Amino acid sequence: MRVGIVGGTGEIGEGMAMRLSRIMDVCVGSREVQKAHETCDTCLISAKERGINCSVEPGSNQQVVDESDLIILAIPFKHVESTIRGITGWEDKIVVSPVNPMERRDCFVYTPPTEGSAALFIQKILPSNTRICTAFNNIAGNRWRDIDSVLSYSVPVCGDDPDAKRIVMDLVDSISELKSFDAGPLSSSHIVESITPLLLNVARFNKMKDVGIRFV
Amino acid sequence: MRVGIVGGTGEIGEGMAMRLSRIMDVCVGSREVQKAHETCDTCLISAKERGINCSVEPGSNQQVVDESDLIILAIPFKHVESTIRGITGWEDKIVVSPVNPMERRDCFVYTPPTEGSAALFIQKILPSNTRICTAFNNIAGNRWRDIDSVLSYSVPVCGDDPDAKRIVMDLVDSISELKSFDAGPLSSSHIVESITPLLLNVARFNKMKDVGIRFV
Numbered sequence: 001m002r003v004g005i006v007g008g009t010g011e012i013g014e015g016m017a018m019r020l021s022r023i024m025d026v027c028v029g030s031r032e033v034q035k036a037h038e039t040c041d042t043c044l045i046s047a048k049e050r051g052i053n054c055s056v057e058p059g060s061n062q063q064v065v066d067e068s069d070l071i072i073l074a075i076p077f078k079h080v081e082s083t084i085r086g087i088t089g090w091e092d093k094i095v096v097s098p099v100n101p102m103e104r105r106d107c108f109v110y111t112p113p114t115e116g117s118a119a120l121f122i123q124k125i126l127p128s129n130t131r132i133c134t135a136f137n138n139i140a141g142n143r144w145r146d147i148d149s150v151l152s153y154s155v156p157v158c159g160d161d162p163d164a165k166r167i168v169m170d171l172v173d174s175i176s177e178l179k180s181f182d183a184g185p186l187s188s189s190h191i192v193e194s195i196t197p198l199l200l201n202v203a204r205f206n207k208m209k210d211v212g213i214r215f216v
Numbered sequence: 217m218r219v220g221i222v223g224g225t226g227e228i229g230e231g232m233a234m235r236l237s238r239i240m241d242v243c244v245g246s247r248e249v250q251k252a253h254e255t256c257d258t259c260l261i262s263a264k265e266r267g268i269n270c271s272v273e274p275g276s277n278q279q280v281v282d283e284s285d286l287i288i289l290a291i292p293f294k295h296v297e298s299t300i301r302g303i304t305g306w307e308d309k310i311v312v313s314p315v316n317p318m319e320r321r322d323c324f325v326y327t328p329p330t331e332g333s334a335a336l337f338i339q340k341i342l343p344s345n346t347r348i349c350t351a352f353n354n355i356a357g358n359r360w361r362d363i364d365s366v367l368s369y370s371v372p373v374c375g376d377d378p379d380a381k382r383i384v385m386d387l388v389d390s391i392s393e394l395k396s397f398d399a400g401p402l403s404s405s406h407i408v409e410s411i412t413p414l415l416l417n418v419a420r421f422n423k424m425k426d427v428g429i430r431f432v
Contacts, residue, residue, distance in 0.1 A: 107400045110407060153432065156418065182421035183414060184323045191326060191407075191414040198399060198407040202372065202431055205398035214430045215418055216369065 002027060003171070004068030006061045006075060006083060009035040012098065013074030015144020016136070018043045019151075021056035023174055028056060029064030031083075036060075046147055062087050070094040070167065072136070077101035077118050081125060090130045094164045096171075097122050097189070098136035100196040107204070108197035112190055119158065119189035133159035133168040134189040135180070138196055140210040151176035153212040156183030156192045181215055218243060219387070220284030222277045222291060222299060225251040228314065229290030231360020232352070234259045235367075237272035239390055244272060245280030247299075252276075262363055278303050286310040286383065288352070293317035293334050297341060306346045310380045312387075313338050313405070314352035316412040323420070324413035328406055335374065335405035349375035349384040350405040351396070354412055356426040367392035369428040372399030372408045397431055 003020055005013050008028035020026045021043045028043075030036040036058035047054030057067075065071055065087050075083055077099050084090075099118040103111045115121040119134045126132065135157045143151060155172045157180050159165040165182065172180035183192060195213060203211040219236055223229050224244035236242045237259045244259075246252040252274035263270030273283075281287055281303050291299055293315050300306075315334040319327050331337040335350045342348065351373045359367060371388045373396050375381040381398065388396035399408060411429060419427040 107404065109404075156414065181418045184417040184421060188323065188325075188414065188417060191410045194407045194410060198372065198404065199431070201400040201404060202397045205400060208431075211431050214432050215415070215424075215427050216430050 001025075001070060001167070002068045004029060004064035004071045006064055006071055006073050006087075007079070008064070008074055009039045010074055011141035012144050013072075014039050014042060015141060015147070016072060016074060017056060018046055018147050019144065019175055021054045022047055022052050025055045026057070027059055027064045027068050029059050029061040031061060033058060033060050062089075065089050065093065068093070070096065070171065072096045073099055073122070075099065080118065080122060084122065084125055091127050092129055092131070094131045094133065094167060095122065095126065096136065096168055097132060097134050100137055100193045102197040102200075108200040110190075110194035110197045112193065116187070117190035117193050119186050119193070123186060131159070131161040131164035132186060133157055133161075133165055134186070134192050135168050135172055137192050138199060138213055139178075140212065143210050143212070151178050152214070153178055154215040155180050157181065158183045158186050158189045158192060160186050217241075217286060217383070218284045220245060220280035220287045222280055222287055222289050222303075223295070224280070224290055225255045226290055227357035228360050229288075230255045230258065231357060231363070232288060232290060233272060234262055234363050235360065235391055237270045238263055238268050241271045242273070243275055243280045243284050245275050245277040247277060249274060249276050278305075281305050281309065284309070286312065286387065288312045289315055289338070291315065296334065296338060300338065300341055307343050308345055308347070310347045310349065310383060311338065311342065312352065312384055313348060313350050314355075316353055316409045318413040318416075324416040326406075326410040326413045328409065332403070333406035333409055335402050335409070339402060347375070347377040347380035348402060349373055349377075349381055350402070350408050351384050351388055353408050354415060354429055355394075356428065359426050359428070367394050368430070369394055370431040371396050373397065374399045374402050374405045374408060376402050
């Protein structure tokens with residue numbers, strides 16, 4: 001399976017690319033292909049320094065979708081619609097949304113679209129046979145990028161296609177010490193997405209850093 | 217400080233009464249005072265069997281509010297409005313809402329009122345100088361009642377009155393190994409409340425029992 005990361009040059013995208021390219025074939029996409037090249041170089045250098053194999057290819061976001069079986073949308077919510085509408089060929093792909101619509105006001109606030117969640121909005125604008133799951137919503141970008149650190153979080157996965165969900169859960173479980181949990185249908189994604197502004201508030205009000213969750 | 221539990225004879229209320237009455241003065245309320253007596257007997261017998269002191273008094277829900285500084289609303293959301301409107305004397309009290317509006321359909325679904333959360337609904341119907349916090353939303357009733365088990369969960373606390381929030385956080389931290397976290401203003405309560413149906417779904421879909429959360 002080849003994993004594509006749309007928006008793979010942002011903080012979370014690059015961290016995901018670094019970690020995933022050591023365990024599977026990864027395609028890193030960006031609106032600016034030069035940036036995708038730089039992220040791939042970062043992945044290759046970091047792996048080489050540690051004597052680890054790494055399989056990563058740069059491309060446009062369109063190439064990432066064309067060449068991958070599973071695509072992670074590592075983009076802020078405000079860019080989701082224009083990015084998705086600028087790409088074709090989503091049919092039958094597994095699409096993973098780690099997207100959390102939120103704003104910083106006095107504190108972080110969950111600001112879903114009228115569909116109820118980023119995931120349901122994405123479902124609405126993608127072809128109906130795209131297989132959408134939410135995953136990786138509650139892991140801080142810093143933690144992805146801190147490549148030698150262990151990620152020991154619980155990762156709720158929502159989705160309506162059982163086979164796609166199983167593949168996404170296996171992907172989650174292949175990364176560091178992440179543990180996937182089936183968190184129900186895609187319509188439950190709003191809860192998972194909203195946990196991120198909660199965690200940012202918990203970090204801020206309790207003087208903590210990069211707070212995540214574990215189901216116990 | 218005396219803690220009152222309105223609806224203290226349900227599963228969560230009784231479990232809270234058993235645990236809290238061993239560390240502070242507790243007043244257990246019910247619509248049927250006889251039931252409050254039975255819960256107090258359960259607390260006293262359980263503590264006596266273990267050679268532990270226990271301070272617990274039964275009463276009507278009205279007596280609980282009259283005699284307590286801090287009142288926990290251990291009632292289902294559907295009974296919140298009638299219960300609150302049937303009691304007077306809420307002014308200046310600290311009121312803790314562990315209430316999670318939800319329904320069981322194909323899976324558990326968060327069903328907040330139009331105010332956005334149970335906590336904001338409760339704020340609307342209580343006198344404006346009542347000091348409302350959310351806490352204890354994500355701990356299963358079973359776990360409260362399983363009196364010899366350690367509770368080692370994170371407990372997000374939301375509220376707009378800093379002094380009341382500090383008192384509630386100290387209350388949380390006094391119980392077993394619970395750890396309180398300031399989770400922001402009362403308007404963030406919808407996130408905390410919605411985590412409960414998520415945890416119930418995680419338990420169901422992953423064959424687990426009494427799932428809770430920990431911030432890590």
